[in-house]
Amino acid sequence: MASTTAPTTFSLLHSATTSTSRTRASLSHVSLPSSLKPTALRRLGFSAADPLLALQVASKVRSFGSGKGVRGVVAMAKKSVGDLTAAELKGKKVFVRADLNVPLDDSQNITDDTRIRAAIPTIKHLIEKGAKVILSSHLGRPKGVTPKFSLAPLVPRLSELLGIQVVKAEDSIGPEVEKLVASLPEGGVLLLENVRFYKEEEKNDPEHAKKLAALADLYVNDAFGTAHRAHASTEGVTKFLRPSVAGFLLQKELDYLVGAVSSPKRPFAAIVGGSKVSSKIGVIESLLEKVDILLLGGGMIFTFYKAQGLSVGSSLVEEDKLELATSLMAKAKAKGVSLLLPTDVVIADKFAPDANSKIVPASSIPDGWMGLDIGPDSIKTFNDALDTTKTIIWNGPMGVFEFDKFAEGTESVAKKLAELSGKGVTTIIGGGDSVAAVEKVGVASVMSHISTGGGASLELLEGKELPGVLALDEATPVPV
Numbered sequence: 001m002a003s004t005t006a007p008t009t010f011s012l013l014h015s016a017t018t019s020t021s022r023t024r025a026s027l028s029h030v031s032l033p034s035s036l037k038p039t040a041l042r043r044l045g046f047s048a049a050d051p052l053l054a055l056q057v058a059s060k061v062r063s064f065g066s067g068k069g070v071r072g073v074v075a076m077a078k079k080s081v082g083d084l085t086a087a088e089l090k091g092k093k094v095f096v097r098a099d100l101n102v103p104l105d106d107s108q109n110i111t112d113d114t115r116i117r118a119a120i121p122t123i124k125h126l127i128e129k130g131a132k133v134i135l136s137s138h139l140g141r142p143k144g145v146t147p148k149f150s151l152a153p154l155v156p157r158l159s160e161l162l163g164i165q166v167v168k169a170e171d172s173i174g175p176e177v178e179k180l181v182a183s184l185p186e187g188g189v190l191l192l193e194n195v196r197f198y199k200e201e202e203k204n205d206p207e208h209a210k211k212l213a214a215l216a217d218l219y220v221n222d223a224f225g226t227a228h229r230a231h232a233s234t235e236g237v238t239k240f241l242r243p244s245v246a247g248f249l250l251q252k253e254l255d256y257l258v259g260a261v262s263s264p265k266r267p268f269a270a271i272v273g274g275s276k277v278s279s280k281i282g283v284i285e286s287l288l289e290k291v292d293i294l295l296l297g298g299g300m301i302f303t304f305y306k307a308q309g310l311s312v313g314s315s316l317v318e319e320d321k322l323e324l325a326t327s328l329m330a331k332a333k334a335k336g337v338s339l340l341l342p343t344d345v346v347i348a349d350k351f352a353p354d355a356n357s358k359i360v361p362a363s364s365i366p367d368g369w370m371g372l373d374i375g376p377d378s379i380k381t382f383n384d385a386l387d388t389t390k391t392i393i394w395n396g397p398m399g400v401f402e403f404d405k406f407a408e409g410t411e412s413v414a415k416k417l418a419e420l421s422g423k424g425v426t427t428i429i430g431g432g433d434s435v436a437a438v439e440k441v442g443v444a445s446v447m448s449h450i451s452t453g454g455g456a457s458l459e460l461l462e463g464k465e466l467p468g469v470l471a472l473d474e475a476t477p478v479p480v
Contacts, residue, residue, distance in 0.1 A: 005321075007014065010119070019097040019247060021129050022268045022376040029129050031124050033233065034465055036173070037072070038298075039126060039297070040447065045353035047394045051456055052237070053066055055244070057092050062462065068084060070221055073286055073342040073361075074196045076248050078245070078251075078469065078472045078473065078474065078475050078476070079243060079245040079472065079474065079475045080245055080247075080248070080251050080474040081122055081220050081222075081245050081246065081247050081248065082125070082251075083245065083475065084218075084243065086129050086130070087450070088130060088218075088243075089126060089129035089130065089131045089279060090130035090131065090186065091130060091131070091186055091480060092131050092132065092217040093131075093132045093181060093184070093215065093216040093217045094131045094132065094133055094134065094216060094217065094218055094220055095134045095136065095212065095213065095215060095216035095218070095219045095220070095241065096122065096123065096133055096134065096135050096136065096219075096220045096222060096239075096247065097136050097219070097220070097222065097223045097226075097233050097234055097373075097468075098115075098119040098122075098123075098135060098136070098222050098223050098247075099115050099118075099119070099137060099138075099219050099222075099223035099224065099225035099226055099335075099452060099453075100115055100116055100135075100137035100139065100151065100154055100158075100182070101115060101137065101138055101139050101140065101225065102114070102115050102139070102154065103283065104139075104148075105152055107416075108148070108153045109153070110153060110157055113157055113451070114319075114435075114439075115121050115225070115271060115452055116154065116157055116158060116161065117161065118452050119222055119247075120161050120162065120478075121248045121249070122220060122222045122247035122248045122249060123135065123162060123270075124162060125248070126220070126243055127162065127164070127187045127189065128187075128188040129189075130187055131186070131330075132181070132184040132186060132187075132188055133184075133188065133189040134181060134184075134190050134192065134215050134216050135158075135166075135189055135190065135191045135192065136172060136191075136195050137151060137195065137223070138194055138195050138196070138201070138226070138233075139151055139154075139192075139194050139196075139464065140196075140419075141196070141313055142194060142196050142197055144197065144199070146194075146197070148196050149195050149196075149197075150194060150229065151168070151191055151192075151193055152168055153372050154191070154193060157285075158189070158191065162189060162361055164187070164188070164189065166189045166190075166191050167180060167184070167188070167189065167190045167191065168190075168191050168193075169190060169192050169193055170193055171192070171193050171197075172192040172193050172195050172197065172198065172212065173198075173208070173211040173212060173215075177192065177215065178215065181215050181216075182216050183466050187240050189387035194351035195212075195233045197234070198232075200232060201231050202206055202229070202231050202232075202309065203232075204230050204231050204232050204235060205232060205236070206236060206239070208232045208234075209235070209236025209239065209240065210236075210240055212232060212233055212236075212237050212238075212389040213237040213239075213241045214240075216241060217241070218241055218242065218243050218244070218245075219237055219241040219242075219243070219245070219466055220244075220245055220246070220247045220249025221234060221238075221244070221245075221246060221247060221250055221469075221471075221472060222246070222248065222249045223250070223283070223468070224249060224250045224253040224451070224453045224456055225452055225453040225454065225455075225456055226454050226456070226468060227351065227453070227466040227467070227468035227469050228453075228455055228456040228459045228464070228466050228467070229467065229468065230467035230468070231468075233468045234467070234468040234471075235468055235471045238471040238472065239471075241351070242473070243473050244471065244472050244473050245472055245473055246472055247473045249452065250296070250469070252449070253449075253451055253453065253456075253457075253460075254460075254469070255453065255459060256428050256448070256449040256451070257451060257460045257461060260288070260393075260426055260448075260449075261290060261393060261428070261461065262427060263388070264290070264391035264426070265390035265391045266292060266389075266390055266391065267292040267293060267388055267389045267390060267391075268290065268291050268292050268293075268389065268390070268391045268392075269291060269292065269293040269294070269295065269385065269391070269392045269393075270287045270290075270293070270294050270392070270393050270394075270395075271289045271295045271297070271382075271386075271393070271394040271395070271396075271412070271413060272284055272287070272294065272295070272296055272297075272298075272300075272394075272395055272396050273296070273297040273298030273300070273394075273395070273396030273398050273399075273433075274298045274299065274395075274396035275298055275300065275316060276299065276302055276316070276318060276395065277300040277303045277304075277321045277324065277325060278318055280300065280395070280396065280464030281321075281324065282458070282459075282461075282463075283395060283458055283461045284296075284328055285328070285331075285421070285462075286461055286462050287309070287382075287393075287461065288328070288331055288332055288335055288337055292337065292338065292389075292391065293338045293340065293385055294332060294337055294338070294340070295336070295340045295382050295385065296339070296340065296341055296342075296385075296410060297342060297374050297378075297396070297397070297399070297410075298380075298396050298398055299315070299371075300392060301316045301341055301342060301345075301362075301371070302315035302371055303316075303321050303322065303325050303373075304318055304325045304328075304329070304341055305319050305341070305362060305365075306322060306325075306380050307322045307323075307325035307326045307329075310362065310363055310365075311363075311367075312363040312365050312368045312371070313347065313366055313367055313368060313369040313370055313371070314367070314368055314369065315365060315370040315371045331411070331460070332432075338385070340381065340382065342361055342362055342363060342374040342375060342378035342383060343360070343361065343375070343377050343378050343381065344360065344361050344374070344375030344377045344378055344383075345359070345360065345362055345365065345371040345372075345373065345374060345375050345378070345404075346358075346359055346371070346372055346373035346374070346375055346399065346406055346408070347359075347360055347365055347366075347369040347370060347372065347374075348369065348370055348372045348468070349368065349369055351370065351371075351372070351400075352354075353402075353403040353404065353405060354405075355372075355388075355403075355405070357372070357406070358407055359375045359376065360375075372396045372399050372400045372403070372405075373398060373399025373400065373401075373406040373407070373408060373409045373410075374399060374409035378409070379408070379409060382412075382413065383412070383416050383418070386416055386420060387420070388421070389425060390425055390426065391425065391426040392417060392420065392425060392426070392427050392428065392463075393428040393429075394413065394417060394428070394429055394430060394434045395429075395430035395434055395458070395461065396433060396458070397409075397410040397433045397434065397437055398410045398413055401433070401437055402403075405453070407440075410437045411441050413437075413442065414438045414441040414443055415446065416438050416439075417429075417438070417443070418438075418441075418443035418446045418447065421446050421447055421448055422446060425448075426448045426449075427447045427448045427449075427450060428447075428449045428451070429444075429449065429450040429451060430457045430461060432460075435450055435451070438450065
């Protein structure tokens with residue numbers, strides 16, 4: 001481990017021992033932890049819920065197979081589909097906004113069905129309660145009606161996973177859709193066509209939202225991936241449908257990304273990677289208020305190196321963010337957060353999978369070479385730091401993991417988190433490329449939580465409000 005005075009190596013800016021004086025949050029407590037900040041949660045559209053209710057909600061979601069790992073005692077202050085009685089659902093037309101935006105190949109075959117599988121628990125619950133499910137989603141970024149973005153290729157997989165034949169509409173509003181809804185039996189599922197085929201969807205046009213809402217009796221939002229967008233099907237429809245509640249997936253995302261992050265088991269570490277500091281400023285600043293240890297990797301580290309006066313060769317640097325990098329390091333020190341930067345890096349003579357490469361100290365990157373991954377010494381130091389933790393959130397790769405030669409850092413982090421998850425550490429994969437990394441390594445199933453949202457995950461971690469969440473009904477505590 002480098003000394004705190006050596007800017008050329010892993011920067012341990014301040015001892016993490018200050019974290020021992022911070023309030024711990026035990027998951028077994030039914031009293032709310034004193035470290036919980038209600039004002040911060042209210043900004044997100046949440047507040048600390050009755051802890052007994054939170055525990056009940058947690059067990060409900062687990063019973064529907066929607067995830068592994070220990071959950072926190074902070075629940076969103078929004079009503080959930082699990083709070084609705086059988087009488088409130090039987091025979092009712094339920095508009096379910098899911099995020100079924102899955103990748104398709106050139107032959108329209110689904111290449112990754114993760115988002116479809118994630119939506120199944122809520123849909124199955126509604127089916128079992130005798131509801132009539134009107135399922136909606138977007139796919140891609142169509143400009144008007146675009147056949148290649150039709151939801152038709154999703155029907156076979158949905159039907160297989162649900163164990164019933166899903167009916168597909170050719171539109172998302174209009175007389176033909178209304179006829180299909182009218183003929184939908186209890187326990188049936190109707191999949192609407194891509195809601196983004198109408199430009200009014202993303203404009204959150206009130207009249208369009210009213211037409212969507214007219215199809216149903218109540219609303220369930222289970223699309224965390226689009227909860228940060230105020231669109232007709234995510235926010236507009238709630239003005240016309242009551243109740244409007246969260247699905248199990250949306251609830252689980254918030255329990256982890258709000259609950260576990262706001263009231264973590266400590267020590268709490270965050271791993272933030274990615275190519276640019278600018279895209280993660282909000283996340284880093286927000287996490288510095290919460291974590292004990294912050295590990296940085298990816299292309300952004302070279303901006304931090306240059307801010308410390310180091311030569312970075314031709315590595316990616318955001319010149320206009322040098323002062324910001326300096327201020328973030330100072331903020332970490334002031335907050336008592338251990339900010340760790342890699343001591344060594346894997347450099348390349350060009351940005352290509354077949355580039356010549358070598359491992360050098362972070363202080364010795366020659367001209368004409370660029371850093372594309374963290375080095376073996378850094379991997380060991382990161383692993384040693386992570387061994388001390390009880391909660392970890394990871395957002396962003398450590399290097400250009402799409403190239404096998406520069407994937408070791410990212411894959412090592414994935415493997416380490418899998419190992420720690422098996423030892424009871426809460427491991428949260430905060431969306432984006434980190435999800436692809438754990439999938440690639442084959443350890444996704446052992447993580448406590450893998451977020452299905454990219455931009456939504458980032459905005460939530462930044463402390464921003466999510467319109468699709470704020471629009472939902474407030475929860476009412478119930479006896480347990």
